[in-house]
Amino acid sequence: MTNTSKIRVRFAPSPTGYLHIGGLRTALYNYLFAKKHGGTFILRIEDTDQSRFVPGAIESLIQSLDETGLTPDEGVFLKKNHGSGIRDQETKESKSYPGIIESGDFGPYIQSERLDIYKQYADELIASGKAYHCFCSAERLTEVREAQAKNKQAPKYDKYCLSLAADERKQKVTSGVPCVIRLNVLEEHGDVVFADLVRGEVRIRTQDIDDQVLVKSDGFPTYHLANVVDDHLMRISHVIRAEEWLPSTPKHILLYEAFGWEMPQFAHIPLLLNPDKSKLSKRQGDVSVEEYLKKGYLKEALINFIALLGWNPGQGSVQEIFSLDELVQAFDLGHVHKAGAVFDLQKLDWMNAEYIKRLPVDELYEKISTGGFLEKTLIAAAPEAMRSEEYLKRVLSIERERLAKLSDIGENNPFFFAAELSYDTGLLHWKGNAPDMTREALTKSEKILSDLNDLEWSKKEILEKILLEAAGERKGDLLWPLRVALTGAERSPSPFEIAWVLGKEESLKRLENSIKRLS
């Protein structure tokens, strides 16, 4: 049931660590494009460099994709009950065939488990003379390159081994001399031209293209070979990847031609940048998706934010808040930017705050508690009474509009979780009021609040009404000392809200303490 016109895209990371924020964006654009066109979003693990493999990285990659909602349609098994999360022993083993992968084969697609396939295709190229064995040492290659750099020439292999006699090459191969397999790029080929969906026509002179290594001396394929072979076998229709791959695309095109295969469409999306405009990297901030989630950035905000880094809905739209579904509807490769985009943490904070503000308190509490923020924040050290669900929900209803990220809970308002307040007594005085006046105000507040019953304490609006009435014209005289007494802080939410959160007992205790300070 092959439908060759079907949209099939892939996200093809190397398992060298955690999912990078730039990787997430590449995955997102692939995902959006697939969903928009009723296509298939595939995950393929490109682990052809054994030395860079990080244990656990594959699982981590899959988990991050899953947590952000970008679960692949193919190439991954998410298992409920057992083990690694990437393989289902019951129904699928890794593929060991050189054949076409049809829709319905679900991987996992891990390149290190497909070495036979690449070997077979490399041999095919050797047989047809499109590729050749190279026995040159690293030292010689370095010398060649240095000489070329000195002469201001493009650095590329000089085809030395191609000049070896055929039987000499064969003899070396059979006797096991270490060698690699290179693509034989013919200069008479002419320019390599392709139409990039983002950039338009891209043209490279063949003389500038190196005889790329296809198979390394350890028998593993390089990225170039494995990538092209798999994209072909998996019937990838659109290669959507980061701009850093643009220079190697001509090499891939030459490979498709050498095999006589139909080419996918290419779309090279702009890089995510550090504030100094270099490629987004660690060192200048967090780049791991997991880190952002841990800090309390909501996946919806993260996805929304990076979607808009390098893409916009066009049509003069000024919409900034998009759900995943809305992104799917609006997405369009034609509105992907060509220039790189700086990853601006301040705007992410703003967007995350927007999402938090829109979250009902119950859902916010759910995220705080399941996200581990009860253990990671000021809440951890709070007295027992200040850790209850009911108390925390009251705090959240106040803090909701001042949180940039979940981990900020209590950060600006530590008095919500403090057993004792420490502050400068002078802070209690409103605009130079005398201590007597302050004491009088605090005593008045204490009297009012202690007279209120539980029902009146249950609503912050009631507290507000009563205190406001009592305050009269010069509100600061009463409210400022009360607020400081309850918070010990120069800045905080309103005294009504604080009192309501703290409750009668704790509020009165803090008031009494403040009055003691003045005597």
Add this chain to the structure above:
RNA sequence: GGCCCCAUCGUCUAACGGUUAGGACAUCAGGUUCUCAUCCUGAAAAUAGGGGUUCGAUUCCCCUUGGGGCUACCA
């Protein structure tokens, strides 16, 4: 060094030959029942430079400049 890509406010971006060059973040100022936050209003802030093409260029072409990426038996 070589090759390639890119270029609108500080940042993300809109305007696919004709706009007082628009929006958002950040910044600043003011307003909103005490401080802060939220919210509202306002301000400042950009087409890198030079040539063309055109009646008319942010927009199309060329050059310069600037930035970035790649340049491995890494992806």
